[in-house]
């Protein structure tokens with residue numbers, strides 16, 4: 001089933017980066033956008049950009065910490081009061097905190113699950129019944145959602161979980177003819193990515209060194225194209241699509257290639 005773009009979209013993590021680019025990409029087709037993130041000022045700024053582009057568009061902003069289920073309940077109750085229909089739920093908020101597994105604090109693993117995984121689960125549970133036949137529910141996972149990558153132990157757990165959740169939801173919501181999609185961006189130039197770079201181990205840096213950074217706008221365009229084509233798992237460039245295929249047909253080769261790059265980086269670090 002293919003979702004036809006239009007109507008009301010709730011977008012989490014819309015204050016910057018990929019979520020902001022989603023809002024811009026959906027704005028020409030939408031009648032209303034409901035933007036969620038913590039930073040109220042940044043949300044207002046995005047709202048102003050959008051209404052300047054499309055004065056007919058209605059934009060609402062909700063400042064909410066998605067790691068807090070009570071705050072999600074309060075916010076989604078308010079959204080339910082304002083809307084009887086949400087044509088699309090775009091679960092995008094998230095962050096990554098790279099580091100060596102043994103150096104990451106224990107609560108980092110819990111925080112990653114609360115923000116990157118449970119935030120999306122709770123928002124979806126609270127709003128899915130407002131999504132009509134032909135509607136859309138999406139998740140932003142990552143290439144790290146189908147391939148473990150050195151330095152991303154806390155993030156990978158949460159992003160793998162999202163894909164499993166989305167696959168299940170896709171089956172359960174098929175009877176309601178709701179399209180469920182998962183976007184798996186590669187390294188993308190965003191404020192979040194700049195923060196990630198501050199704690200990346202040298203091995204992680206080496207693994208992503210050859211990859212060309214995508215812009216948030218290009219990722220959002222791939223997202224829109226993938227949705228219009230009714231795709232479930234949306235990769236954003238040739239390299240990620242190749243890795244995805246290779247990982248499913250020849251995982252030991254992918255592992256060997258990555259291990260080779262990691263060992264080379266470790267040797268360089270010691271020399």
Ligand SMILES: NC(=O)c1ccc[n+]([C@@H]2O[C@H](COP(=O)([O-])OP(=O)(O)OC[C@H]3O[C@@H](n4cnc5c(N)ncnc54)[C@H](OP(=O)(O)O)[C@@H]3O)[C@@H](O)[C@H]2O)c1
Nearest residue numbers: 013015016017018037038039066093094142187188190192
């Ligand atoms: N950039 C990449 O290379 C890349 C690659 C693959 C996947 N992704 C995924 O793409 C999504 C967007 O990432 P990005 O790179 O655009 O990061 P970003 O620039 O840091 O934007 C992240 C968004 O999520 C929101 N957010 C983070 N924690 C939140 C919380 N606890 N409660 C509510 N909102 C929260 C942020 O808003 P506030 O700070 O205002 O709360 C912001 O709007 C994430 O799920 C990320 O994992 C990114």
